[in-house]
Amino acid sequence: MIELRNLTKYYPVNNGIRYVLRDVSLIIPSRTNLAVLGPNGSGKSTFLRLIGGAEPADSGTIITDEEISWPLGLSSGFQGSLTGRQNIMFVCRINGLDSNQTSHVIDQVINFTEIGEYFDMPISTYSSGMRARLCFGLSMAFEFDVYLIDELTSVGDTIFKEKAKAAFEKIRKRASLIFVSHSVQTLKQSCQSALFLRDGMADYYPDIDEGLEVYTEYIQNHRNHSNPKQGAKHIPKKILTQLNLPMITTDDHLPENPGNPTPPPKPKWRRLAAKKAARRKARLENNKSEIPSDGAPLTPPIARKMAAKKAARRKARLEKAMSEGASDGASPASPKARKMAARKAARQRARRALAKTVTPPNDNQPAN
Amino acid sequence: MPTPISIPKHSPWVTQILVINALFKREVTTRFGQYRLGLFWMLVEPLISVIVIGVLIATIAGKTVPEIPYAFFLLLGKLMLNVFKGSMSTGVRAIGSNLALLVYPTVQPLDTFIARFLYELVMSLIAFVLFSVVGMWLGITLSLANLHIVLVCFLISWLMGCGLGLIFGVASAHFKEVDKFVMLLTSPLMFISAVIFPLSALPTAYQQVLLYNPLVHTIELSRNALFPHYAIDAETLTYPLMVSIVVLATGLMLFRGNRNFLSQS
Numbered sequence A: 001m002i003e004l005r006n007l008t009k010y011y012p013v014n015n016g017i018r019y020v021l022r023d024v025s026l027i028i029p030s031r032t033n034l035a036v037l038g039p040n041g042s043g044k045s046t047f048l049r050l051i052g053g054a055e056p057a058d059s060g061t062i063i064t065d066e067e068i069s070w071p072l073g074l075s076s077g078f079q080g081s082l083t084g085r086q087n088i089m090f091v092c093r094i095n096g097l098d099s100n101q102t103s104h105v106i107d108q109v110i111n112f113t114e115i116g117e118y119f120d121m122p123i124s125t126y127s128s129g130m131r132a133r134l135c136f137g138l139s140m141a142f143e144f145d146v147y148l149i150d151e152l153t154s155v156g157d158t159i160f161k162e163k164a165k166a167a168f169e170k171i172r173k174r175a176s177l178i179f180v181s182h183s184v185q186t187l188k189q190s191c192q193s194a195l196f197l198r199d200g201m202a203d204y205y206p207d208i209d210e211g212l213e214v215y216t217e218y219i220q221n222h223r224n225h226s227n228p229k230q231g232a233k234h235i236p237k238k239i240l241t242q243l244n245l246p247m248i249t250t251d252d253h254l255p256e257n258p259g260n261p262t263p264p265p266k267p268k269w270r271r272l273a274a275k276k277a278a279r280r281k282a283r284l285e286n287n288k289s290e291i292p293s294d295g296a297p298l299t300p301p302i303a304r305k306m307a308a309k310k311a312a313r314r315k316a317r318l319e320k321a322m323s324e325g326a327s328d329g330a331s332p333a334s335p336k337a338r339k340m341a342a343r344k345a346a347r348q349r350a351r352r353a354l355a356k357t358v359t360p361p362n363d364n365q366p367a368n
Numbered sequence B: 001m002p003t004p005i006s007i008p009k010h011s012p013w014v015t016q017i018l019v020i021n022a023l024f025k026r027e028v029t030t031r032f033g034q035y036r037l038g039l040f041w042m043l044v045e046p047l048i049s050v051i052v053i054g055v056l057i058a059t060i061a062g063k064t065v066p067e068i069p070y071a072f073f074l075l076l077g078k079l080m081l082n083v084f085k086g087s088m089s090t091g092v093r094a095i096g097s098n099l100a101l102l103v104y105p106t107v108q109p110l111d112t113f114i115a116r117f118l119y120e121l122v123m124s125l126i127a128f129v130l131f132s133v134v135g136m137w138l139g140i141t142l143s144l145a146n147l148h149i150v151l152v153c154f155l156i157s158w159l160m161g162c163g164l165g166l167i168f169g170v171a172s173a174h175f176k177e178v179d180k181f182v183m184l185l186t187s188p189l190m191f192i193s194a195v196i197f198p199l200s201a202l203p204t205a206y207q208q209v210l211l212y213n214p215l216v217h218t219i220e221l222s223r224n225a226l227f228p229h230y231a232i233d234a235e236t237l238t239y240p241l242m243v244s245i246v247v248l249a250t251g252l253m254l255f256r257g258n259r260n261f262l263s264q265s
Helices: A044-052 A084-094 A099-113 A116-120 A128-140 A158-171 A184-190 A208-221 A228-232 A237-244 A268-294 A301-330 A335-367 B012-033 B038-061 B070-092 B096-103 B109-137 B144-174 B178-186 B204-210 B214-226 B238-257 B259-263
Strands: A002-013 A016-028 A034-037 A059-064 A146-150 A176-180 A193-198 A201-205
Touching (some): A016 A201, A034 A208, A044 A146, A099 A116, A128 A158, A176 A184, A184 A208, B012 B109, B038 B070, B070 B144, B109 B144, B109 B238, B144 B178, B144 B259
Antiparallel strands (some): A002 A016
C-alpha cells in the first residue's frame, strides 16, 4: 500500500507556478497494477519520481511499507560515459552488495539483456532499445514490491517485448507495477486500475476500463488545447476523417452518418503514378502498332539491342534452370538441396555483379 | 531460474558512505578511463607547467629563490592552488554530470559534491607525497618536523575550494553562465597567489593587497613549514581558516535552501 497525504508538487515556470499535484491524498492498494494516465506534460513521470523517492515533494508525505524501485525510464539511471557493466557495478555498490551478489546480478543482467559486447561499451553508444533492455534487466535482478515503469517497453523490439511480458508474468505473484505508457493496448493488458492525472489533480479508478474511458473523453474534449496527436490515437479512424472536415465538428453529427464517408482524394503520388502507367500503356500500344508497319520504332536502337540481349540471357537462364530442374528431378533429393543450389546461384550472381562494378577501373589501368 | 536479490537494509550513515564510495569510484573510472595513462597525466600536468614556468623565470628573468630549489617551490604552490581550483571547478558541474544517477533514491545531490571534493583532495595529496619522495631522493632536504602544518594548509585550501564549489554549483543550477564566470575567475589565480614568486619579492604595498588572498597564506606557510629558512612575516593560518569556514557555511546554507530545486530537473 502506498499512501499519499496532502501531497503537493510544483515547478516554477516562466510566469508563476505549475502544479503537478495539488494537495492530493489517495491510497494505492497493494497488488494492483496501476496505469498512470494523463496528457503530455501532466506530470506522469514526476509522479513516478516522487513515488520512487528520486525527487522530494514540496509538501505532504508519502507513506509506504513496500520496497519501491527507482523509476525505470529511458533517460535516467545510467551515466553515459560509463560502460553498462560499470553502471551496474555502481548500482550494486550504492546498495552495498558484496562481490558474490554483484556477480550474480551482473550474470543475470547479461542473460536478460543479450547485448553482447555492448555490455562493456559506454552507455552513450547504446540505442534506446538497448538502454531499455539494460534498465529493465537490472531492475528485474532486484526484488521490489513495486516496479515503476516509465514508457520503457515502448521502444524495444519484439524479442524484448516478449521478454518483458514474461518477466511481468513472473513477478505478478510477488510484486505490482505502476506503469506509465501511451499505448492503451499495453495498459489494458497489464494493469487493473488507473490513476488519471491532470491540472494538479489525481483520480484513482479501481477499474482500468473506467479510467481509460474518462481519460479518452477528457482528451477528446481538450483536443484543441492539448497535443492533437495523442488524442487522435483513441479515436477510430473513420470518425477521425470526419472530424477533420470543417463542417462536422460537434459530436451529435457523428451518429447520423456512422459509416462510409466520402472517399478521401488519392494522394498526389498515386495520381501521378496512375498517369504514368497510362502513358506507358499508350506508348506500348503505339509501339506494337508501329514497329511492324514502318520499321522505325520509337525506342532507340541501343535500347532495342540491349533488350534483345536481355531476352537472350533470360532464355539461357531459363534453359539452364530447366536442365538443373531435370537433374533435380532425377535425384529427388530434397528441397534443401534445391535451396542450397539457389543460394549458390545467388552468391555467384552477387560475385558477378561485384566483378562488374570493379572492372571499369581495371580497364583503364593499362591505358595509363 | 534466476532469483532476484533483495536489497539489504542499511542505516542512513552507512548508505551515505556507500553512495559516496560508489561515486568516488565512478569519478576515478571516468577521469582515468578516458586516458590510458590517467595517473601519469595527473602528475605530469603540474610538472610540465613547472618546467615551462621554471625555465622562463629562472633563466630569462634570472630570478630564483635562494632558500628553496625553485622547481619544488613552484610545485608546492601549484599543488596547493590545484587542490583549491580543482574542488571549485569540479563542484560547479557536480550535479550536471551526475544527473542520471540522481534517480536512485539513495543518491542525494550533496553526495556528488562530496565525492568530487574528496577525489580532488586525495589526488593532490598523492601527488604531493610522490613529488616529495622524488624530491628527497634527488637530494632536496625537506624539514618534516612541521609536516602537519602543510597538511592543515592543504585542508584549508581544499575547504575553501569546497565552499566556493558549492556556492557556484548552486548558482550554476540557476544561471548557466556561472560556468564561464568561474573559468575567468580561476585563470589569473596563479599570478595573484604567489605561486611563481615569493611574496617577499614584491613591493610592500602590493604585498598588503595580495595578503587579502587567503591562498597566499596557505602557500607561503606550507613553504615555510618545509623549508624553515624561507622567511615569512605577515602570513597566518587564522585568516584562511576563517575564510574557509565562512565560505563553506555559505555554500552549505545555499545548498540547503535550494535542495529541492537541485534534485529536480
